Amino acid sequence: xxxxxxxxxxxxxxxxxxxxxxxxxxxxxxxxxxxxxxxxxxxxxxxxxxxxxxxxxxxxxxxxxxxxxxxxxxxxxxxxxxxxxxxxxxxxxxxxxxxxxxxxxxxxxxxxxxxxxxxxxxxxxxxxxxxxxxxxxxxxxxxxxxxxxxxxxxxxxxxxxxxxxxxxxxxxxxxxxxxxxxxxxxxxxxxxxxxxxxxxxxxxxxxxxxxxxxxxxxxxxxxxxxxxxxxxxxxxxxxxxxxxxxxxxxxxxxxxxxxxx
Numbered sequence: 644x645x646x647x648x649x650x651x652x653x654x655x656x657x658x659x660x661x662x663x664x665x666x667x668x669x670x671x672x673x674x675x676x677x678x679x680x681x682x683x684x685x686x687x688x689x690x691x692x693x694x695x696x697x698x699x700x701x702x703x704x705x706x707x708x709x710x711x712x713x714x715x716x717x718x719x720x721x722x723x724x725x726x727x728x729x730x731x732x733x734x735x736x737x738x739x740x741x742x743x744x745x746x747x748x749x750x751x752x753x754x755x756x757x758x759x760x761x762x763x764x765x766x767x768x769x770x771x772x773x774x775x776x777x778x779x780x781x782x783x784x785x786x787x788x789x790x791x792x793x794x795x796x797x798x799x800x801x802x803x804x805x806x807x808x809x810x811x812x813x814x815x816x817x818x819x820x821x822x823x824x825x826x827x828x829x830x831x832x833x834x835x836x837x838x839x840x841x842x843x844x845x846x847x848x849x850x851x852x853x854x855x856x857x858x859x860x861x862x863x864x865x866x867x868x869x870x871x872x873x874x875x876x877x878x879x880x881x882x883x884x885x886x887x888x889x890x891x892x893x894x895x896x897x898x899x900x901x902x903x904x
Contacts, residue, residue, distance in 0.1 A: 693844030707754025
């Protein structure tokens with residue numbers, strides 16, 4: 644099956660999902676989220692695939708949600724509520740891939756792109772990578788049921804720092820905080836990711852996949868119960884003056900003036 648902005652490559656027992664919207668720094672569209680979810684869910688019917696790599700084409704892994712898609716005609720609240728769940732459904736699909744997953748990251752990864760990375764089992768980065776969650780700078784909360792994964796990945800205080808500031812953090816900090824499992828030169832990133840994928844692919848798949856699923860179930864036992872309303876929080880946030888100011892300042896390339904309204 645062909646997709647517009649992602650592609651799937653296969654090499655023996657390994658599969659690679661490539662974000663391929665280079666002209667937009669792999670910014671994520673609603674269509675891409677659906678494509679990624681379809682591919683992720685499809686691996687349950689591919690037992691011959693033993694490991695999955697997710698990477699971005701070009702200089703950046705992904706700058707997150709395509710903000711240019713915000714604004715314009717406002718659909719009904721019911722429609723918005725349903726479309727707001729797309730990210731959480733994608734995160735669940737990636738998290739529930741039976742096979743071990745490795746995210747290979749270069750350049751910038753922010754917002755939804757960082758969420759995708761935390762849904763994977765392992766992350767390899769380059770020394771020039773910069774990682775963050777930029778939602779707060781638009782006056783909105785972190786969605787996609789991604790907050791528990793941020794906390795599980797870097798710890799409570801550090802997750803608060805990342806999500807509440809919206810800053811980008813350098814690769815060495817992310818390695819020290821446990822977000823990255825290792826850093827490699829950019830020229831070696833793809834090969835290192837494939838080598839790690841091959842390591843897991845060579846192990847007994849039933850045991851490996853049971854261990855993964857049990858570990859995830861234990862770590863995220865309360866995630867759904869706690870985060871079920873993050874889409875509703877987002878709906879509330881998008882109706883504030885601060886959200887409108889955040890989006891306007893982004894496009895006008897100026898510092899925002901948030902008022903709490």
